[in-house]
Amino acid sequence: xxxxxxxxxxxxxxxxxxxxxxxxxxxxxxxxxxxxxxxxxxxxxxxxxxxxxxxxxxxxxxxxxxxxxxxxxxxxxxxxxxxxxxxxxxxxxxxxxxxxxxxxxxxxxxxxxxxxxxxxxxxxxxxxxxxxxxxxxxxxxxxxxxxxxxxxxxxxxxxxxxxxxxxxxxxxxxxxxxxxxxxxxxxxxxxxxxxxxxxxxxxxxxxxxxxxxxxxxxxxxxxxxxxxxxxxxxxxxxxxxxxxxxxxxxxxxxxxxxxxxxxxxxxxxxxxxxxxxxxxxxxxxxxxxxxxxxxxxxxxxxxxxxxxxxxxxxxxxxxxxxxxxxxxxxxxxxxxxxxxxxxxxxxxxxxxxxxxxxxxxxxxxxxxxxxxxxxxxxxxxxxxxxxxxxxxxxxxxxxxxxxxxx
Numbered sequence: 269x270x271x272x273x274x275x276x277x278x279x280x281x282x283x284x285x286x287x288x289x290x291x292x293x294x295x296x297x298x299x300x301x302x303x304x305x306x307x308x309x310x311x312x313x314x315x316x317x318x319x320x321x322x323x324x325x326x327x328x329x330x331x332x333x334x335x336x337x338x339x340x341x342x343x344x345x346x347x348x349x350x351x352x353x354x355x356x357x358x359x360x361x362x363x364x365x366x367x368x369x370x371x372x373x374x375x376x377x378x379x380x381x382x383x384x385x386x387x388x389x390x391x392x393x394x395x396x397x398x399x400x401x402x403x404x405x406x407x408x409x410x411x412x413x414x415x416x417x418x419x420x421x422x423x424x425x426x427x428x429x430x431x432x433x434x435x436x437x438x439x440x441x442x443x444x445x446x447x448x449x450x451x452x453x454x455x456x457x458x459x460x461x462x463x464x465x466x467x468x469x470x471x472x473x474x475x476x477x478x479x480x481x482x483x484x485x486x487x488x489x490x491x492x493x494x495x496x497x498x499x500x501x502x503x504x505x506x507x508x509x510x511x512x513x514x515x516x517x518x519x520x521x522x523x524x525x526x527x528x529x530x531x532x533x534x535x536x537x538x539x540x541x542x543x544x545x546x547x548x549x550x551x552x553x554x555x556x557x558x559x560x561x562x563x564x565x566x567x568x569x570x571x572x573x574x575x576x577x578x579x580x581x582x583x584x585x586x587x588x589x590x591x592x593x594x595x596x597x598x599x600x601x602x603x604x605x606x607x608x609x610x611x612x613x614x615x616x617x618x619x620x621x622x623x624x625x626x627x628x629x630x631x632x633x634x635x636x637x638x639x640x641x642x643x644x645x646x647x648x649x650x651x652x653x654x655x656x657x658x659x660x661x662x663x664x665x666x667x668x669x670x671x672x673x674x
Contacts, residue, residue, distance in 0.1 A: 270390070273386055273389075274384075275367060275369050277299055277302050278301060287309050287363050288312075288363055289317060290313060290317040290363060290407055292399070292407070293359075294322075294352060294359045294422065295333070295369075295371050296322065296334065296355050297328045297329060297335070298334040298342070300338045301338075303338040303342050306318060307341065310345075310347060315347065320342060321351070321355070321421055322349055322350075322352065323354060332374025336435050340431065340435065343431055350424065350426065352421040352422050357369075357371070358370065358388075359391075359403065364393065366396035367390060368388065368395070368399075369389075370387045370388070376453075405419060456637055458537055459534050459535065459651070460637060461535070462525060462532075462533050464632055465633075466514060467628065468624065468626075468627030469514065469628045469630075472500065477497070477498055479617070499572070499576050500572075501569055501619070502572070506568070508565055513550070513554060516553065520550060523546070524546060534654070547630070547632050550630060554630055569618060569619070572618075573614050577607065577611060577614055585606050592605075592606070
């Protein structure tokens, strides 16, 4: 008889049904196949000869070590469940036979069913006895007056309140279907999406809205509402414009990512380390740029404001807005008053260099691939086109295998 064997819920259930005297089942979780087998055999051998030890937590169910239906099925049929927090190994004793097995977390893999994919060891008679002594010493107790040793695991019973708490958590936030999760993992180890957003560095794009009444004076309200005029704070091509930062960002994207229409920029995870270094380097350059332009930028803002002020003086002098007229004697402002008035109005709308500089930033957000994305034929076609040197056929074959494993 082989020592290394493959087990799954169905052949575990077969072994449980073969019991004549006792069953001891210890594992992280349980599903309804194994739970049903335990319930059925308990009616023949007695509940007192049926020992079940689990780690009843929602994370166990989310990992795919079992499901809440298996747990509630045991409870509804009067099978006591004892607790073993953090248990991640499995053991089954049925009469004088036993198994030590590795439970399959379905979130990670479907679990092999072939004989050449062993996940369990047949326990020897000595190992079976050792497991009984460690897990359920009371099950073979013959002398009623003999002191029963404390079991190593499963010392306390799990109550209804704890089971209900886990059930509520699962119902409120159900775990993702495990076959779907495994398909996504095939690709999430290879690629992810990334969003890079540069803010505030392209100062040449920053404009101020010129108050309409400074342009048209006493024009009617509808005309003022329709009139929109903007003024660039920094001239295009100026060394202070920040266009060099944008150019460096574009080069970074070109070097480290590929763009897939409708999906965005995709990054190979194998290149993520060098990508992150490049992003940090660009952030440092933004910091250096902020320091370099701080003083000159304030001067440029002042010059831009003066240019706009001088441009507006003739129009405001010829046709003063009502707001200006109400602030001077006889409603006729002097040249100095016009200039002072425009200066006050422009000072309210022109930003300071500090404000512009503090708004400069580069954000980087990574996003995992989704099932919907990798299922798309457009995406599958595009990823092959942007990374033609990678064997995506093999990747999609693994994806299809994960899809068919259930």
